[in-house]
Structures are given as structure tokens and as C-alpha cells.
Amino acid sequence: MRHDEAMLPAVRHRRILELLAQREYVTVTEVSDATGASLATTQRDLARLATSGALTRIRGGATRSPGQRGDARLLATCLARVRHALDRHDLGAAEHALHQALEACERLRRYRSVDGTA
Template identity: 70%
Template sequence: MSASLLPAQRRQRIVELLGRREYITIDEIRAATGASMATTHRDLDHLATMGALTRIRGGATRPPSPRGEARLLAACLTRVRQALDRNDLTTVESALHQALDACTRLRRAS
């Protein structure tokens, strides 16, 4: 694989791998994306924050159930409210994106 994949392309490839299997290893992700170890860990951290997967030692598993998605959505919205109170618009934007992604996943699951 080419190491020049864009972050969105790498992350999509990781999600696709998890769509076919319940668990994937760091080495399998690196082979599929051509990314370095550090980049792979950053991608997994990003996807875990978005709720697209669950990080585990040595790799990742499929995302949480719809109930877990609902909890993630509630947590994101709580972060939005707290960030607004602090006038932290960067965190508001990030949390809103995460909330919208959780809504999309919940809609797909129903």
C-alpha cells in the first residue's frame, strides 16, 4: 500500500477492515494502509474518539452497540455545553462533529 494515503482514506480503510472482521491488529492496519506505527496509533485514537471503533491492546475491535453510541452522543453534547460555558469554540466544533457522527451511526443502526 502507498504511504501517501490521506488521513480520511487510511481511516476509511481501517473501518472497512473492521466491517469484515471483529478484531484487527496494528500490524494488519499498517499493512493495509502503509502508515507508520505512530500514524496508525493516531488514526486509531481519532477513530476511537469518533466512536468508529474500540481500542484494545494490539489493535481495535468493532464500535460499541447502539446503546454505546447513545452514551457517546450524550457525552459529546455534555462536552459542547461545558465548552460553550468556557467559550472554547474549538472544543465545541470538535464535539459537535463527534455528535453528528454518532447520530449518523445511530441512524444506520436503526
């Protein structure tokens, strides 16, 4: 995307979170290139997302928030437990693991719901 093609802040924020979903770390330049925003605008976007807890700001870029990484791992673990419980025909254990997975999904959704996006 070229810098003269303006992208709305909510769309830029969603794109930034999509980039972080694909990899653990992004640079300011990578985000600027992906969104078409200036470096200054990109810095402001990253700061705003960091303030909301959607990502963690680090020198030269951003990384996924620690909670987001933990919730993604928890979700994968819970889903594996659901499958294992279903293989054993243990519906109680499957239900418990599904409940935990849904809670992790809700937290992950909140990380991605910055400014009402996604």
C-alpha cells in the same frame, strides 16, 4: 501498499473501518500494512477513530464499537421481521420494522462517517 505511498487520513480511516466491517478485530500491524502508514500514524488514526466512537481501542489493535455491533445485529433482525411481515401481508408490522431498520442504518452510517468520509 508501500509506506512511501502516502494515503490521506480520511482514506486511511475509511480503510480501517472497512477492515473492521470484514472482521471484528484488527491489529495495529494489520492496519499499518493495509494503509501503508507507519505504526505511529496507525496508532494516532486508531486513537482518533476511538475518540469519535467509530471503533474501540484494545491492546494491540482495535475492535468494532459495541454500538456498531448491536446496530448491525438489530438491522439484520429488523430486515428479517420485514420479510416475515410481508409474507403475512401485514403492512403495518412491515412498516414498523422498516422504520427500525432505517434508524439502525443511520446509526451505522454515522459510525462510518468519521471526518466526513464514506
